Amino acid sequence: MQSSQNKLSSLWQTLFGHPVSAFGTVSLLLLIALAIAPAKNHFSEWRHYQKQYLALIRGRGEAVTLQHHFHDGIQQIWLPQLGVVDRCTTCHLGLREASLADVSAQPFRQHPVIPHTLDQFGCVMCHRGQGPATTVEEAHSSTLAWEQPILPARYVQSSCGQCHRAPLTGTPQLNLGRTLLTRYGCVHCHTIKLPDGSAIQPTDDPPSLEHIADKTTREWIYAWLKDPQAYAVTATMPNFKLSDPDARDISAFLISDSTPLAGDTAPAPKNEKAPDPTAGASLYGESFCASCHAVQNAAGNVVGGDIGPELTRVGTKVKPEWLRAWLRNPRIYDSGTAMPHYRFSDPQVSLLTSFLSNKTDSDLLASVHLDAATTEQIAHGKLLVTEYGCASCHEINGIKKPDNFAPELTRIGSKPLTQIIFLPGMTHALPDYIAAKIRQPRSFGAALKMPQFSLAPGQVDALTTALLALTDRAHDLPSALTVPAKLPSNYEPAGKAGKLMDDMACFTCHAINGRGGDLAPDLSWEGSSVQRQWLLAFLKNPGTLRPALIRRMPRFNITDDDAKELTDYIMTVYQTPAFDRDSMPASGYPPVQVEQGRQLFYSKYACQSCHIVDTKVDKGYIGPTLTQVGSRLTAPWIYHWLKDPQAMRPGSIEPKRNMNDEDARALTAFLMAQKGSAKQGAKK
Amino acid sequence: MNRYWQTVLLASLALASAGCTRKSGAAAPQPTAFGAALVESSGGKQMGATGTVLAQPAVVQVNDDQGNAVTGALVDFSGPEGVSFDPPAGLTDSSGQLSTNVTLGSMAGRYQLTARTSTNAKKLVELKIEEIALGYQQQLGFQLDNKYCARCHDPESTPERVSNYDNLEVKPHRFTEGDTLNKMSDADLTAIISHGGPALNKSALMPSYGYTLSKTEIEALIAYIRLISDPPYHASGTVYAEK
Numbered sequence: 001m002q003s004s005q006n007k008l009s010s011l012w013q014t015l016f017g018h019p020v021s022a023f024g025t026v027s028l029l030l031l032i033a034l035a036i037a038p039a040k041n042h043f044s045e046w047r048h049y050q051k052q053y054l055a056l057i058r059g060r061g062e063a064v065t066l067q068h069h070f071h072d073g074i075q076q077i078w079l080p081q082l083g084v085v086d087r088c089t090t091c092h093l094g095l096r097e098a099s100l101a102d103v104s105a106q107p108f109r110q111h112p113v114i115p116h117t118l119d120q121f122g123c124v125m126c127h128r129g130q131g132p133a134t135t136v137e138e139a140h141s142s143t144l145a146w147e148q149p150i151l152p153a154r155y156v157q158s159s160c161g162q163c164h165r166a167p168l169t170g171t172p173q174l175n176l177g178r179t180l181l182t183r184y185g186c187v188h189c190h191t192i193k194l195p196d197g198s199a200i201q202p203t204d205d206p207p208s209l210e211h212i213a214d215k216t217t218r219e220w221i222y223a224w225l226k227d228p229q230a231y232a233v234t235a236t237m238p239n240f241k242l243s244d245p246d247a248r249d250i251s252a253f254l255i256s257d258s259t260p261l262a263g264d265t266a267p268a269p270k271n272e273k274a275p276d277p278t279a280g281a282s283l284y285g286e287s288f289c290a291s292c293h294a295v296q297n298a299a300g301n302v303v304g305g306d307i308g309p310e311l312t313r314v315g316t317k318v319k320p321e322w323l324r325a326w327l328r329n330p331r332i333y334d335s336g337t338a339m340p341h342y343r344f345s346d347p348q349v350s351l352l353t354s355f356l357s358n359k360t361d362s363d364l365l366a367s368v369h370l371d372a373a374t375t376e377q378i379a380h381g382k383l384l385v386t387e388y389g390c391a392s393c394h395e396i397n398g399i400k401k402p403d404n405f406a407p408e409l410t411r412i413g414s415k416p417l418t419q420i421i422f423l424p425g426m427t428h429a430l431p432d433y434i435a436a437k438i439r440q441p442r443s444f445g446a447a448l449k450m451p452q453f454s455l456a457p458g459q460v461d462a463l464t465t466a467l468l469a470l471t472d473r474a475h476d477l478p479s480a481l482t483v484p485a486k487l488p489s490n491y492e493p494a495g496k497a498g499k500l501m502d503d504m505a506c507f508t509c510h511a512i513n514g515r516g517g518d519l520a521p522d523l524s525w526e527g528s529s530v531q532r533q534w535l536l537a538f539l540k541n542p543g544t545l546r547p548a549l550i551r552r553m554p555r556f557n558i559t560d561d562d563a564k565e566l567t568d569y570i571m572t573v574y575q576t577p578a579f580d581r582d583s584m585p586a587s588g589y590p591p592v593q594v595e596q597g598r599q600l601f602y603s604k605y606a607c608q609s610c611h612i613v614d615t616k617v618d619k620g621y622i623g624p625t626l627t628q629v630g631s632r633l634t635a636p637w638i639y640h641w642l643k644d645p646q647a648m649r650p651g652s653i654e655p656k657r658n659m660n661d662e663d664a665r666a667l668t669a670f671l672m673a674q675k676g677s678a679k680q681g682a683k684k
Numbered sequence: 685m686n687r688y689w690q691t692v693l694l695a696s697l698a699l700a701s702a703g704c705t706r707k708s709g710a711a712a713p714q715p716t717a718f719g720a721a722l723v724e725s726s727g728g729k730q731m732g733a734t735g736t737v738l739a740q741p742a743v744v745q746v747n748d749d750q751g752n753a754v755t756g757a758l759v760d761f762s763g764p765e766g767v768s769f770d771p772p773a774g775l776t777d778s779s780g781q782l783s784t785n786v787t788l789g790s791m792a793g794r795y796q797l798t799a800r801t802s803t804n805a806k807k808l809v810e811l812k813i814e815e816i817a818l819g820y821q822q823q824l825g826f827q828l829d830n831k832y833c834a835r836c837h838d839p840e841s842t843p844e845r846v847s848n849y850d851n852l853e854v855k856p857h858r859f860t861e862g863d864t865l866n867k868m869s870d871a872d873l874t875a876i877i878s879h880g881g882p883a884l885n886k887s888a889l890m891p892s893y894g895y896t897l898s899k900t901e902i903e904a905l906i907a908y909i910r911l912i913s914d915p916p917y918h919a920s921g922t923v924y925a926e927k
Contacts, residue, residue, distance in 0.1 A: 104765070104791060109791070112734075112791075112792055112819040112820060112821065113819070113820065113821040113903075113904075113907070114820045114821075115820075115900070152735065153734055153735025153766075153789075153790035154735035154736045154737070154787065155735075156735065157733075169824055169827050169828075170820050170823060170824040170827070172733070172823065172827070173733060173736060303843075456739075457737045457785055458736065458737055458739055461736060461737055548845075548846040548848075550843050550844065603888065604888070605888075605891070606887075606888040606889045606890075606891065608889075609836065609848070609851075609852060609889040609890075609891070610848065619850075619851035619852075620848055620851050620852070621846070621848060621851065622835050622836070622848050646896070653831055653832055653835075655832075655891045655892060655893045655895070655896040656895040656896045657891065657892060657895065658892075658894075658895045
């Protein structure tokens with residue numbers, strides 16, 4: 001018994017030494033083990049930043065307030081319905097402190113003013129990154145467990161686009177990117193479905209190639225295919241980097257594939273002496289062609305609108321006989337064109353044809369020499385046209401529009417990095433990949449079909465921003481949190497007037513009931529706004545309403561019957577429910593009230609800063625000239641407009657003045673007394 | 685034991701110094717010529733959203749002491765935190781110019797960029813270029829200025845937008861007129877925008893926008909006016925990007 005006990009204690013002693021020192025060692029080990037966690041906590045990165053922050057605010061004037069706002073330990077914003085757990089505010093301590101506006105050092109900067117608060121949406125909704133992380137590395141960079149690093153500031157507007165589907169005033173880059181997506185034809189090849197299930201529709205209108213041989217030559221097609229921007233710097237058609245034989249074969253196929261179309265060419269009238277090419281310039285100006293078409297001037301600046309194609313070298317492109325027929329009535333060649341049917345007289349058509357045909361560039365086709373096409377070339381051309389997906393954008397005889405020609409981009413903003421092949425030397429991040437792909441698609445492989453677009457650096461960033469908005473989150477958000485885009489309207493005016501409006505392409509410039517352009521005023525309530533006699537005369541011969549505008553309503557040379565038909569339709573159909581057009585008289589206001597209105601016009605409201613009533617004294621020309629407004633507008637329209645311009649026409653820049661009823665009535669009386677002289681009425 | 689620790693120490697030092705060496709992926713080209721002066725050709729005083737590429741590149745020109753353009757001189761660009769240049773350095777072209785795309789930092793404010801070239805005598809010549817970065821608020825203000833204010837407050841006319849400035853009897857202030865506008869408090873500016881010129885005994889030709897613009901929009905407009913003012917507006921709350 002004794003010996004076994006001895007044996008045991010000697011074994012203990014050989015193993016652990018003296019019992020007392022052994023106890024000490026074990027206790028020490030235990031203490032150290034227990035201290036690891038608090039020590040890790042004590043020396044953690046975020047504690048270091050909190051100490052730095054305290055040192056930063058200590059010396060400042062508002063130290064007490066700042067100290068009061070400061071809370072020790074890990075901070076967290078938790079928004080269960082968004083799946084947001086953001087601990088960013090643990091280190092980013094000055095985000096809400098307006099008094100730290102002069103601090104530029106991170107992580108203590110004040111957050112710039114934005115329309116949302118931190119408590120509404122947290123941080124990662126906009127900035128991405130890993131919200132719950134508590135180390136700098138894990139929160140900001142992509143790690144094995146978390147692919148989404150912080151979004152670079154240049155793309156931050158993409159996050160707005162996750163919820164906001166309509167354009168916002170504060171996000172010009174996102175708006176531009178979205179416009180480019182539809183305008184540069186991206187969505188012809190790539191399907192992009194919105195969370196509501198609809199697909200983004202293109203807004204460009206690539207021409208049909210079914211009758212291309214009537215319009216242009218094979219040489220021009222060849223030159224265009226080789227380098228579209230050499231013909232027109234503003235061309236949105238991308239460069240497919242075709243080899244000479246490929247361009248030769250495609251041009252051969254397109255010409256041989258083209259079918260003639262009755263009426264799309266018109267020979268010059270016999271015995272006509274071709275007019276002087278420069279003589280058409282004034283008709284070009286009077287018809288406001290430049291509202292839609294641009295021309296590059298000698299200094300290299302592109303001047304004019306971008307609704308229609310650039311016309312700098314149009315004479316090198318189109319055949320004169322086609323141009324003549326197009327100017328006479330563009331709807332024969334393209335029934336859906338945005339170009340109005342101007343109803344030009346034959347001499348006018350000749351003038352313009354001669355003027356435009358003279359806009360040539362002999363260098364463009366100088367080096368293009370094509371022999372007659374062989375059947376093999378044509379067959380090869382057809383193969384290429386199918387392979388490159390030309391029919392995704394253009395109608396081509398015998399080739400169907402391919403479905404899903406290119407990868408769908410519906411959720412490109414959340415594309416897993418593991419699915420991406422990066423180029424050597426590239427940052428492994430989604431924004432860099434998307435931008436590189438847009439900038440130089442073929443750098444990812446010479447055999448890729450995606451063509452080279454000519455985009456400025458800012459445009460590439462804008463497109464990247466728009467694409468980065470297409471995230472999983474954007475699709476999975478609770479619908480109560482999304483701000484939907486305005487639904488596109490397919491409004492069609494009815495009857496004969498509807499056909500006329502279509503023929504004159506009113507919707508290219510004017511919007512009615514949600515459909516149409518924004519170049520000219522919205523006409524949804526035009527029937528409540530103007531007087532019948534004025535409208536009839538204006539349609540026949542549009543006069544100047546806003547002297548400072550360079551884009552004005554052109555003259556469409558319509559017949560009296562057509563003008564009457566249109567006037568009747570507009571006066572009957574386009575009325576506001578807000579008031580009755582005949583609820584106030586057009587004249588007969590007491591002179592005292594008219595005089596009171598004059599006083600208000602010139603003194604209290606100082607309307608002459610923007611409007612002209614008396615051409616001798618008034619100079620303002622931001623708003624329309626009002627010298628004959630009493631013969632143009634209805635009295636109730638003026639009255640309601642004065643009370644609230646934006647209610648009558650959303651987006652109007654005329655400020656709302658919170659006018660009382662008496663002032664509005666007096667001003668209406670004064671303005672209705674401005675009938676204009678007979679001479680002014682006839683003035684163009 | 686001692687040897688072991690020495691090796692570890694040396695190894696870690698070597699590693700650390702390797703980590704510290706600047707990554708000089710694209711080595712700066714060697715200058716073939718030297719100039720005496722650096723001038724701004726274009727691309728200064730631009731405005732852009734924070735973090736974005738400016739619409740126009742910054743172009744500088746190197747001249748010799750006779751004022752002739754110098755080809756092949758080395759110019760490098762630097763700026764405050766967050767600003768990047770593409771390319772950050774390069775040789776001047778046949779017209780003595782070098783152009784670089786500027787990406788602004790993530791803070792709203794004025795950015796002073798520096799272009800540098802060295803003379804034959806190894807003396808550095810510097811050129812300061814200023815650009816303005818608009819944050820969300822200033823950008824909103826910029827848009828509002830374009831829509832509502834610029835027609836009268838900006839005397840510059842373009843064919844697209846003819847200025848109304850000349851037609852007004854009392855001339856409006858340009859928003860860059862710091863000498864006047866910096867003396868006015870935010871409350872004064874808010875009053876004029878909301879209630880029109882007469883609110884501060886100024887011209888009635890300035891109408892009231894208080895029922896057209898929201899409070900947020902007026903704040904955004906003022907933030908924008910403060911940022912573009914020349915000379916710069918100094919008040920607590922204005923942010924200047926620092927180097």
